[in-house]
Structure formats: structure tokens, C-alpha cells
Amino acid sequence: MPQTAIAIAPGSYSYDPVHSSVTFNVRHFGAGKFRGSFADFDATLTVDEGGAIALHGVVKVDSVQVKEPRLAGHLASPDFFDAERFPEITFQSTSFNVGEEGTLAVDGDLTLKETTKNVHATGEITFVDDDGYGNARAGVELSTTIDRTEFGVNFAGSLPGGQPVVANDVTLTVELEFVKPLA
Amino acid sequence: MSAVRILGISGSLRADSHNSRLLAAAAQLLPADVEYVRFEGLKALPPFDEDDEPNPGPAVEHLRAEIAAAQGLLFATPEYNSSIPGQLKNAIDWASRPFEETVMRNRNAAVIGASTSMFGAVWAQAELRKILGAAGARVIDRELAVSYAEEQFDAEHRLVEPELQEALEETVTALVEQARISAASLAADRS
Numbered sequence: 070m071p072q073t074a075i076a077i078a079p080g081s082y083s084y085d086p087v088h089s090s091v092t093f094n095v096r097h098f099g100a101g102k103f104r105g106s107f108a109d110f111d112a113t114l115t116v117d118e119g120g121a122i123a124l125h126g127v128v129k130v131d132s133v134q135v136k137e138p139r140l141a142g143h144l145a146s147p148d149f150f151d152a153e154r155f156p157e158i159t160f161q162s163t164s165f166n167v168g169e170e171g172t173l174a175v176d177g178d179l180t181l182k183e184t185t186k187n188v189h190a191t192g193e194i195t196f197v198d199d200d201g202y203g204n205a206r207a208g209v210e211l212s213t214t215i216d217r218t219e220f221g222v223n224f225a226g227s228l229p230g231g232q233p234v235v236a237n238d239v240t241l242t243v244e245l246e247f248v249k250p251l252a
Numbered sequence: 253m254s255a256v257r258i259l260g261i262s263g264s265l266r267a268d269s270h271n272s273r274l275l276a277a278a279a280q281l282l283p284a285d286v287e288y289v290r291f292e293g294l295k296a297l298p299p300f301d302e303d304d305e306p307n308p309g310p311a312v313e314h315l316r317a318e319i320a321a322a323q324g325l326l327f328a329t330p331e332y333n334s335s336i337p338g339q340l341k342n343a344i345d346w347a348s349r350p351f352e353e354t355v356m357r358n359r360n361a362a363v364i365g366a367s368t369s370m371f372g373a374v375w376a377q378a379e380l381r382k383i384l385g386a387a388g389a390r391v392i393d394r395e396l397a398v399s400y401a402e403e404q405f406d407a408e409h410r411l412v413e414p415e416l417q418e419a420l421e422e423t424v425t426a427l428v429e430q431a432r433i434s435a436a437s438l439a440a441d442r443s
Contacts (some may be wrong), residue, residue: 138352142352142388145387146358146389146390148385148386153437154433224385
């Protein structure tokens, strides 16, 4: 059983959509970062009586958002996420370790385009046992970097100079606020 | 089993086109239960102009309707100056607009090509696959480069090289397989 410096009250926490986000960024043109997000997702945090924590998340692929609408359509197309055939991205933690001062090390199964791989994410967790409105709240921030081609996201456009339009490594970041009514 | 329709599009306008012949060779390989329609309206399409988008005209409407009615698109392209013919690019540009509701989205597409050179329109095919992907299509990751096209067809419009004929059959099979998945998915949505 992981010993946690931060004690999260047991129970099932639902996510607060107003204060949560699922984003990604990827090196673009070999230079800057291109960022996007998913508007439609769901996440639950479950803490058992012994303090063991599990995180589960589902992202609706066709809710992908970027600044350029045409590009959002391209990202949902078979060139990238293929939302028609693979409408969801899921994550299920397999270990959830809280370290000193709320540092997080989480392993979990990430499923994208029907490919499941175990990924390691790091971040932090915060906890407020009473937000003053009758709820306990937990904040979870996690980040990991995956090779998109391992999940079948193989778009390989290149610039006239031969550099890739988008890199293979993609950083996924979730900033989730969970809430549970006080008993 | 849900009905499957394949739309054949030759990138060449020439009456005695090698690519139209290649398309005919591919059509012969389609299973009996698959409907095949050859698109004949490429030359009638006006040049793409955003100003014309509110009323693009019957030729564009016909193109979009034919694409929308098919679960698979089979393109045969010649190669002009290392790329695809302008009229073919023009058609895809029209079909891809407006991007939010394009008929190209998730449309299964395969690309084959013939040329009288030794390269068999291989660069044009690569460009066409890129363009189709950018337009939102589900592009089969295969190519068929028929070089020295004037020597490659028999009297029945079949490819004389067994290896090429086999590769063509594999491409057609891959396209039909994807088209059947889309047709089944469409039927499930309607039920």
C-alpha cells in the first residue's frame, strides 16, 4: 500500500469540467510547439479505504480543439486520430503513487486507436478536505510523452527541407479537478 | 451485407488514356456484389474559386453527390511534371470544401497510376495520397506504379505482368474491405 504524504479522503470523485482540461502539445516544423485540447472527456478518481488511488479517463476524439477549424477536421480524420473508427481515447491507471509533498508517479494503460500501451506519467496532486461548499476537492496534474506512431498516428508530412511537419513525440497533459460531496 | 459502391476517377481526360484503361482493369477485379461507377465529369468542373462556393454549379454538385454515394474512391492518376494533373487536384479541392462538412471525410480511397515513363506515376501517386489524406479521406497505404503503360495492357484491358495484376488485385481488395466496413457502419447508424 503506498504511503501518502497527502491523505486523500476515501470515495469516488467526479471531475469538475469547468476546472479541468486535457491537452496535448507536439513539436511543429521542428521549432515551436503546437497545442490542442479535447473539449469532451470524463474522468473519475477512486480512493479506497486503504488509501489506494485509481484514475480512469475517457476522451471523445471528435471533440479535438485547435485554433484552426480546418486543422481540427484533419486531426479527427484517418490521417491522425480517425475519430470515425476510434471514437475514444481511454486511460486506466495501474499504479498511482503519491510522494512527498504531493508529487505523483502514475503508470497506466493508454488506449488510442485500439492500441493499448502502459505509459508513465508524473505530476502532482493537491487535496482540500472541505472547500467551504460541502465538497472535498482533489487536483491532479499529470504529464507524459508518447511516441504517436506507436499508437498508429502515423501522419508523416514533411517540409520542403525534409523536416517533419509534426514530431513523433507528443506530450499529453491533464489538469483535473475532482470533487466529492462531504458525507 | 450492406451495398458497397466504388467510384472510379481517372485523372486523365484523354479518350485513350492509359489510366482510364488501368481503372477498367481494376474494375474487372471488383467482386460481383460491388457496384462500380466511373466518374465522367472531371472536364466539366470549373476552376475552384472561393467566390463561387455559395453556388458552385451542377458539375460540382454532381461530383460531390457521386463521392457521397460511394464508400470507396479509386483514383488512377497520370503524372504531369512530377505531380498530379491540375484537373484532378481541382476536383479534390472542390470536393474537400467546405472542410467542416466535406464529402471526403472518412471516405476510403486508393490510388493507382500509369505512365509511359519507367516510373509509373509514382510521385503523382504519393502526392495524391497526401492530398487525399489532407482532405480527410482514409487512404489505403499502397501504390501501384505501372510504367511503360503502352505495353502493359492486353486486349481485355488486363495487365500483362502477373505481378502487377496481382498487386492491382490486392489494392482493389484492400479498398473493398475498407468500403465494406464503412457500409456496415453506415447501415448500423441507420438502423
